[in-house]
Amino acid sequence: MGEVWGVIVVVAVASAAIKAAGPVVVGGRSLPPRLVATIAFLAPALLAALVVSETFSEGPRYVLDAKALGVLATGAALALRAPVLLAVTLAAVVAAVARVG
Amino acid sequence: MPGDADGPGREEPAREESAPAPGAAQAAEGEEGSYRDGLRLGMPFALAALVLGVSFGVLARTAGMGPVAPIVMSAIVFSGSAQFAVASILAAGGGKLAAIAAAILLNARFAPMGVAVAPYLRGGRLRRALEGQATVDTSWALASRGGGRFDRQTMIGATLAQYPAWVGGTVIGTLGGDAIGDPERLGLDAIFPAFFLALLVEELRGARAVAVALLAALLALALVPFTPPGVPVVAACGAALLGVRR
Numbered sequence: 001m002g003e004v005w006g007v008i009v010v011v012a013v014a015s016a017a018i019k020a021a022g023p024v025v026v027g028g029r030s031l032p033p034r035l036v037a038t039i040a041f042l043a044p045a046l047l048a049a050l051v052v053s054e055t056f057s058e059g060p061r062y063v064l065d066a067k068a069l070g071v072l073a074t075g076a077a078l079a080l081r082a083p084v085l086l087a088v089t090l091a092a093v094v095a096a097v098a099r100v101g
Numbered sequence: 102m103p104g105d106a107d108g109p110g111r112e113e114p115a116r117e118e119s120a121p122a123p124g125a126a127q128a129a130e131g132e133e134g135s136y137r138d139g140l141r142l143g144m145p146f147a148l149a150a151l152v153l154g155v156s157f158g159v160l161a162r163t164a165g166m167g168p169v170a171p172i173v174m175s176a177i178v179f180s181g182s183a184q185f186a187v188a189s190i191l192a193a194g195g196g197k198l199a200a201i202a203a204a205i206l207l208n209a210r211f212a213p214m215g216v217a218v219a220p221y222l223r224g225g226r227l228r229r230a231l232e233g234q235a236t237v238d239t240s241w242a243l244a245s246r247g248g249g250r251f252d253r254q255t256m257i258g259a260t261l262a263q264y265p266a267w268v269g270g271t272v273i274g275t276l277g278g279d280a281i282g283d284p285e286r287l288g289l290d291a292i293f294p295a296f297f298l299a300l301l302v303e304e305l306r307g308a309r310a311v312a313v314a315l316l317a318a319l320l321a322l323a324l325v326p327f328t329p330p331g332v333p334v335v336a337a338c339g340a341a342l343l344g345v346r347r
């Protein structure tokens with residue numbers, strides 16, 4: 001049990017340090033233009049990586065299950081310009097239904 | 102380049118190309134978003150954070166973390182991916198060093214994200230470090246204004262909406278897990294990738310952004326079997342370098 005608390009405290013401190021690092025080191029300075037150009041594409045890169053890794057992997061393994069169907073449904077709904085909440089709810093509904101079937 | 106004289110506390114540069122997020126149209130202070138905009142934009146994600154928090158509470162219970170530790174963890178770590186990794190590694194008997202390493206790797210992405218928002222935060226070092234804690238995936242993406250610019254109030258507001266939901270969800274999951282059952286049965290595990298997909302669609306401004314996203318997705322997928330969890334996502338950030346080539 002003590003082990004769990006140790007892990008929690010270390011992870012909390014490390015996470016806070018990681019999040020603080022950029023703001024403290026960079027401060028209020030504006031970033032070099034080349035870095036800004038890179039950062040402009042950080043969001044699409046990061047989000048795309050999060051989508052595929054959360055959908056198709058569990059730890060070091062690939063998975064292809066009902067979750068992928070749900071995310072696919074969201075993609076289709078977004079392509080049809082459905083509201084975000086509806087599109088995302090669809091992911092859960094489709095994944096749940098696929099697991100029952 | 103403009104803005105070389107930016108000092109601490111200076112207002113962020115005006116946004117020439119206005120690409121307001123949905124609902125941000127009536128921002129009270131001109132082009133700059135308000136905390137209220139952030140709260141409003143963060144609401145749907147707060148709902149998702151609540152659901153995910155419940156899932157985490159249920160998992161942490163089955164992982165033998167006891168009733169209090171998961172709740173404290175949600176309050177002081179506030180990071181879904183890292184917490185899920187820690188709980189599942191401890192549940193599998195993976196050892197505390199493995200759990201810590203996984204959490205740090207999973208949260209490593211917040212380093213480049215923190216650099217990106219840094220120029221838009223305010224105050225001295227301590228305050229900046231504190232404001233930087235508002236960096237979470239969804240809020241950061243909501244605050245993105247394109248061209249590498251970020252809106253400080255939107256990010257902080259959206260995080261303030263999600264924090265109580267995440268902690269509250271964990272309380273519900275830990276204490277009421279038996280009544281809720283398996284979150285996967287309800288398809289709740291599909292919610293976060295689906296939300297990330299919705300945020301991604303907002304970011305796909307132009308062909309180059311699409312190319313970067315595709316490359317990042319391929320890179321992340323390719324690395325899955327070869328690296329510890331978290332590394333594929335961090336490495337895929339390298340795809341952003343495509344933005345400065347040519």
